[in-house]
Amino acid sequence: MTYENALDTALQRLHDEGRYRTFIDIERRKGQFPHAVWRKPDGTEKDITVWCGNDYLGMGQHPVVLAAMHEALDATGAGSGGTRNISGTTVYHKRLEAELSDLHQKEAALVFSSAYIANDATLSTLKTIFPGLIIYSDKLNHASMIEGVRRGGGEKRIFRHNDVAHLRELLAADDPAAPKLIAFESIYSMDGDFGPIKEICDLAEEFGALTYLDEVHAVGMYGPRGAGVAERDGQMHRLDIINGTLGKAFGVFGGYIAASAKMVDAVRSYAPGFIFTTSLPPVVAAGAAASVKHLKTDQSIRDRHQAAAKMLKMRLKALGLPIIDHGSHIVPVHVGNPVHCKALSDMLLEQFGVYVQPINYPTVPKGTERLRFTPSPVHDSGMIDGLVKAMDKLWSRCALNRAEMSA
Numbered sequence: 001m002t003y004e005n006a007l008d009t010a011l012q013r014l015h016d017e018g019r020y021r022t023f024i025d026i027e028r029r030k031g032q033f034p035h036a037v038w039r040k041p042d043g044t045e046k047d048i049t050v051w052c053g054n055d056y057l058g059m060g061q062h063p064v065v066l067a068a069m070h071e072a073l074d075a076t077g078a079g080s081g082g083t084r085n086i087s088g089t090t091v092y093h094k095r096l097e098a099e100l101s102d103l104h105q106k107e108a109a110l111v112f113s114s115a116y117i118a119n120d121a122t123l124s125t126l127k128t129i130f131p132g133l134i135i136y137s138d139k140l141n142h143a144s145m146i147e148g149v150r151r152g153g154g155e156k157r158i159f160r161h162n163d164v165a166h167l168r169e170l171l172a173a174d175d176p177a178a179p180k181l182i183a184f185e186s187i188y189s190m191d192g193d194f195g196p197i198k199e200i201c202d203l204a205e206e207f208g209a210l211t212y213l214d215e216v217h218a219v220g221m222y223g224p225r226g227a228g229v230a231e232r233d234g235q236m237h238r239l240d241i242i243n244g245t246l247g248k249a250f251g252v253f254g255g256y257i258a259a260s261a262k263m264v265d266a267v268r269s270y271a272p273g274f275i276f277t278t279s280l281p282p283v284v285a286a287g288a289a290a291s292v293k294h295l296k297t298d299q300s301i302r303d304r305h306q307a308a309a310k311m312l313k314m315r316l317k318a319l320g321l322p323i324i325d326h327g328s329h330i331v332p333v334h335v336g337n338p339v340h341c342k343a344l345s346d347m348l349l350e351q352f353g354v355y356v357q358p359i360n361y362p363t364v365p366k367g368t369e370r371l372r373f374t375p376s377p378v379h380d381s382g383m384i385d386g387l388v389k390a391m392d393k394l395w396s397r398c399a400l401n402r403a404e405m406s407a
């Protein structure tokens with residue numbers, strides 16, 4: 001059967017290239033994050049510590065979030081029952097959007113099924129709103145932005161990662177009268193490096209371009225109210241559209257954009273990825289709103305988060321492990337070989353109960369394979385100690401290089 005053969009061929013290709021993905025089946029236990037139970041394929045279980053999650057602040061088990069979700073569940077039931085247009089806009093959605101527009105100090109916000117969808121739906125729709133739009137996109141932008149830009153089908157220019165001189169060249173080469181938009185991220189999650197927000201906003205001003213910033217790996221965690229790196233750097237008012245997720249540091253699920261009332265109204269009215277899909281369950285909207293609200297004032301959790309990241313980086317550096325350090329909360333350890341990377345990850349899990357997924361090509365370029373640790377306020381010093389000792393042992397056992405890699 002030729003369909004069967006095609007499926008076999010497609011799957012075998014992934015196996016041959018060493019990039020077939022196996023999911024680790026884990027059960028997180030509320031109140032005990034980052035501890036979890038790993039359900040092995042052979043039916044046995046093992047207690048593990050999750051070191052690669054994106055629930056960066058442990059908000060997925062925060063009592064304030066859970067209480068809001070319980071309350072909404074009991075008050076309103078399971079699903080929303082419709083698209084936003086047809087019976088699916090509830091007081092919970094409105095409250096969440098008000099919380100988000102206030103967070104980013106924009107006139108409005110619009111919630112989507114996820115930040116992936118928010119990026120894809122918004123970026124693919126802007127060309128309809130701004131005919132002739134040219135999109136300038138950072139080379140390392142997330143797949144959801146690449147996909148949105150591609151599907152929009154308009155003119156696009158890819159600038160070298162964080163290279164404002166290259167971006168300037170591209171902007172200068174185009175018709176000054178053409179509508180333009182620069183799409184980039186505040187923190188690139190694989191290296192944990194920051195986008196040059198101020199410099200890009202300066203260029204946007206100079207060339208009359210709109211700015212679109214993905215703050216997915218920063219919302220909740222940076223800035224005095226958790227609005228992200230643009231808030232921290234005093235640049236938030238200069239961004240035209242800010243994208244964020246409710247599924248990472250906010251610990252729940254969903255995504256959004258925040259922008260002017262007119263921009264949100266236009267995207268709301270034209271983006272198929274917003275219009276033709278069931279809205280978030282009210283329970284999810286309630287939990288997300290509670291989390292966003294809570295993090296506007298809980299600076300101590302942000303401080304503990306940064307402290308945990310600094311501690312882990314310091315300890316790994318002291319061992320001479322090649323960590324990539326750009327000063328963010330993400331701690332990548334460079335391995336540089338897909339087989340070693342996978343083997344280290346397997347040994348950490350099996351022998352030390354440390355769960356960190358290997359990051360291999362195509363997520364990162366070949367030769368830059370890594371383990372990417374995400375310490376959080378719920379990773380205490382004992383857990384950090386356990387991880388550091390495990391890494392030390394394995395690094396020696398595998399005779400891996402300890403030379404510092406420059407960031």
Ligand SMILES: *Cc1c(COP(=O)(O)O)cnc(C)c1O
Pocket residue numbers: 114115116117119142144185189214216217245246247254255
């Ligand atoms: C995870 C991620 C997204 C998608 O967020 P979801 O809410 O999980 O869909 C978007 N942008 C970046 C940079 C991400 O890392």
